[in-house]
Amino acid sequence: MGLGFRAPFRADLFLNASRVDFLEIVADHYFDPGPEQLAELELLRRQFPLIPHGLTLSLGSAAGLRSDTLRRLTDLVERLEPPWWSEHIAFTQAGGQEIGHLAPVPFSRASLDILCRNIAVARAAIGTPLILENITYQTTFPWSDLDEAAFLGELLDRTGCGLLLDVTNLYTNSVNHRFDPVRFLERLPAERIVQLHFVGGHWRNGELIDSHSQPTPEEVWQLLAEVLRRFPVKGVILERDENIPPFVEITAELQRARGLWTARSAVEAAS
Amino acid sequence: MTEPFEWTAEAEVQDTLVRLWTSDEARARFLSDREAYLAEQPISAAARDRLWLLDAGQLDGFAMSLVQKRFSQVRALLFDVATRIPAEFDSRFSAWAAAHPPAPSQHHQDDARRFGLTLLKVPLALDLRDRLRWRLLLLNLERPGWRFGITRFAHDVRCPTSSDLPRRVTLVVWWSLLRFGRGVRVIW
Numbered sequence: 178m179g180l181g182f183r184a185p186f187r188a189d190l191f192l193n194a195s196r197v198d199f200l201e202i203v204a205d206h207y208f209d210p211g212p213e214q215l216a217e218l219e220l221l222r223r224q225f226p227l228i229p230h231g232l233t234l235s236l237g238s239a240a241g242l243r244s245d246t247l248r249r250l251t252d253l254v255e256r257l258e259p260p261w262w263s264e265h266i267a268f269t270q271a272g273g274q275e276i277g278h279l280a281p282v283p284f285s286r287a288s289l290d291i292l293c294r295n296i297a298v299a300r301a302a303i304g305t306p307l308i309l310e311n312i313t314y315q316t317t318f319p320w321s322d323l324d325e326a327a328f329l330g331e332l333l334d335r336t337g338c339g340l341l342l343d344v345t346n347l348y349t350n351s352v353n354h355r356f357d358p359v360r361f362l363e364r365l366p367a368e369r370i371v372q373l374h375f376v377g378g379h380w381r382n383g384e385l386i387d388s389h390s391q392p393t394p395e396e397v398w399q400l401l402a403e404v405l406r407r408f409p410v411k412g413v414i415l416e417r418d419e420n421i422p423p424f425v426e427i428t429a430e431l432q433r434a435r436g437l438w439t440a441r442s443a444v445e446a447a448s
Numbered sequence: 449m450t451e452p453f454e455w456t457a458e459a460e461v462q463d464t465l466v467r468l469w470t471s472d473e474a475r476a477r478f479l480s481d482r483e484a485y486l487a488e489q490p491i492s493a494a495a496r497d498r499l500w501l502l503d504a505g506q507l508d509g510f511a512m513s514l515v516q517k518r519f520s521q522v523r524a525l526l527f528d529v530a531t532r533i534p535a536e537f538d539s540r541f542s543a544w545a546a547a548h549p550p551a552p553s554q555h556h557q558d559d560a561r562r563f564g565l566t567l568l569k570v571p572l573a574l575d576l577r578d579r580l581r582w583r584l585l586l587l588n589l590e591r592p593g594w595r596f597g598i599t600r601f602a603h604d605v606r607c608p609t610s611s612d613l614p615r616r617v618t619l620v621v622w623w624s625l626l627r628f629g630r631g632v633r634v635i636w
Contacts (some may be wrong), residue, residue: 274467276470277550277559291455316509318498386513
């Protein structure tokens with residue numbers, strides 16, 4: 178049971194180290210690290226296993242990967258020697274222009290080809306296993322020729338990558354695009370789901386936004402329990418970015434997630 | 449290596465999408481006359497055909513989300529100023545964001561620094577103490593590997609540093625002290 182590391186957690190994290198099994202760090206924050214960042218990484222690494230989580234590799238870019246970003250990511254992964262690293266199924270730049278956020282790719286055969294090509298390049302540079310995260314999409318593309326579950330299944334199948342299933346993103350998409358998230362889970366390859374994310378978002382103009390800014394809502398807890406019942410995942414991360422609460426609220430959420438995890442383990446042991 | 453035709457069209461679509469998402473002016477022109485806007489773009493017919501199909505509401509919605517995301521990150525980084533002049537901060541950020549492309553994901557310090565520097569050039573209802581803190585914040589954003597600090601700055605400034613400052617910063621501060629004498633301006 179782990180936590181997405183953010184600077185405001187720094188002090189409380191070490192006081193509550195026994196409640197956090199591992200940390201996920203935003204890889205891009207440690208590209209070309211200065212002395213302070215190196216010291217921070219070393220301090221964190223001494224206490225927790227660290228998983229690098231990339232944001233700007235832009236695996237969905239049709240123009241290919243940027244070699245400087247890939248080099249920095251490679252350096253970081255080699256430095257940390259994690260069991261796996263992760264990136265998003267998204268693009269973050271095109272034509273030399275940054276988007277500033279994760280943008281969805283169409284669920285199409287062409288997108289699959291692009292992702293497979295870029296993932297092959299990334300994996301050639303970084304030997305550590307890569308897992309891919311599903312994102313939320315506020316925009317859809319009329320030329321998509323697959324639905325998201327089929328797209329994910331084919332992507333995982335073709336690349337051999339694992340899935341970082343963001344349960345909140347799945348819930349958010351199911352609300353905004355009106356589908357049944359449990360039916361979606363039924364179509365995912367169980368053996369490929371390695372890690373989970375969860376957190377709460379907020380509503381804006383009738384749309385659910387994955388802002389990582391709120392406590393995990395009850396609907397996401399229920400979906401997380403369902404996911405843990407179905408899939409033998411290796412790790413779960415609470416990913417709070419904004420509107421950071423007192424740390425006791427963070428540990429309470431981790432404790433609740435740990436309870437779900439333990440219940441799953443008990444059922445497994447009994448069977 | 450020559451890319452397959454399909455990928456070339458995908459790259460053209462992505463380039464255009466990014467412009468539409470990040471530029472109010474491009475999006476307004478596209479939404480008012482898609483045919484004219486797409487005809488101006490150096491893209492293939494396949495890319496044009498796809499972009500023609502974009503949903504206007506989703507295009508605006510995602511563009512607004514991108515600005516909101518930038519705003520929340522920049523506001524968190526410039527929190528003191530944002531809370532002292534909330535309405536003006538919001539309106540000026542909206543105008544600024546429309547004209548300035550975003551920094552890469554999670555590199556919001558760069559957005560905050562660029563926006564903060566812009567704000568410093570306009571008259572705002574901030575007192576000198578707030579302005580000084582603000583400049584210090586921007587300085588820290590500009591050089592994330594360093595830590596700049598002030599302990600006393602009204603008068604009788606002797607060594608306006610905190611204990612953990614790198615030596616070079618201390619030297620810069622002292623150099624400024626010698627040059628300008630006492631007072632808050634010495635830092636800069």
